[in-house]
Amino acid sequence: MDYRYKNPPKIMIIDDEKVICDACAQILSGEGCLVETSCEGATGLKKVDDFKPDIVFVDLKMPGMSGMEVLEEIRKKDKNIVSIVITGYATIESAVESMKKGAFDFLPKPFNPDELKIIARRALEKRRVSLEAERLREEKEKMRQNFIALVSHELRTPLVAVMQYLEVFAGGVAGAISQEQAKIVNRMKIRLNELLGLIDRWLKLSRIEELKLKEGFEDFSLSSAIEEVVNLVKPFAQEKKVNIEVKSMSNRIIINGDKTMVKEVFTNIINNGIKYNREGGKIMVESREQDNFWVFDISDTGIGVAEQEIAHMGDEFYRVKREGSAAGSGLGLAIVKKILAIHDGKLEIKSEVNQGSTFSIFLPKITRGNGVPNPNP
Ligand code: ADP
Secondary structure: OOOOOOOEEEEEEOOOOOHHHHHHHHHOOOOOOOOEEEEEEEHHHHHHHHHHEEEEEEOOOOOOOOOOHHHHHHHHHHHOEEEEEEEOOHHHHHHHHHOOOOOOOEEEEOOOOHHHHHHHHHHHHHHHHHHHHHHHHHHHHHHHHHHHHHHHHHHHHHHHHHHHHHHHHOOOOOOOOOOOHHHHHHHHHHHHHHHHHHHHHOOOOOOOOOOOHHOOEEEEEEEHHHHHHHHHHHHHHHHOEEEEEEEOOOOEEEEEEOOHHHHHHHHHHHHHHHHHOOOOOEEEEEEEEEEEEEEEOOOEEOOOOHHHHOOOEEEEOOOOEEEEEEEEOHHHHHHHHHHHHOOOOOEEEEOOOOOOOEEEEEEOOOOOOOOOEEEOO
């Protein structure tokens, strides 16, 4: 084993038996590690702050602060510090409990130098992998933020400006235009609007996490929210000759959440039910209860999707490939799933090709204090 890296790994030993501390320090220093020791939990924890170890060996049975408490505190300080429990009574229970508290492994006493070195090497590898994973997560988040800024400023802003110029053109403000020219400008406006719509949906999806929606959660009646959604999508349904039927829904159904976002969920699903329906088709909205959830089944008599497609519906930009399919972005269901996740809800899809689909929206019943659902007023 060779620990002689450019930056030597830092290892901390917390054990009330001084001989163990000294022996471990000698063995691991000989391997090129920087070692710090402590014969007591509380002082050991203080040293963790200054020394900033990569891995920590903690004796489970110590007078004063117990090894388990030390483990918990270390985890609170830095979840990437890898801890190993040294135990003189290597029972399964103590090992399992320490693992639950975040220990990576355990080292039963008595142990020989090789056993110590092997476990230290494994722990250092684990540390390296966790730090790398964290670095990648941070990098990904930074890229995501940069991309959001890029899309909204560098892409969306100039497109909005182009749209405004087209409006000026179409209005004849920059000089009279012929009917033929007006038609072309109008087509440009329609395509540009579609593109802006796509960008706005993508931005919405990307920003859902940032909005800290939970802070603005409030109780609201789902039946009134659905009524508002149905009124909103009615013109589209009429245009496509699709009938929407809402089975009578109790106004006892109260949800705690962000009403605008929940309405967005229903709008997306019902709009899809219209878009992927056939002329003269139907959409049915019904509610039921299942365990601690209110469930809203939205069924349509549309074109349906094959079983193997269902698992992918809701992946960003995923669209089911088929001939003559309506235009879309493949973002609607991704938005739905994210909003439902924030509300501790979920979406279930059942579908049969050429028969229709049922999208079941699960939203949790309100529980207050004792975890028992409120008997609604
Ligand atoms: P899109 O903007 O493409 O509609 P969605 O994320 O809302 O994006 O839907 C993803 C895909 O799932 C769609 O391309 C469509 O093929 C399929 N889909 C969604 N809803 C239905 C439905 N009610 N009936 C049949 N297919 C549907």
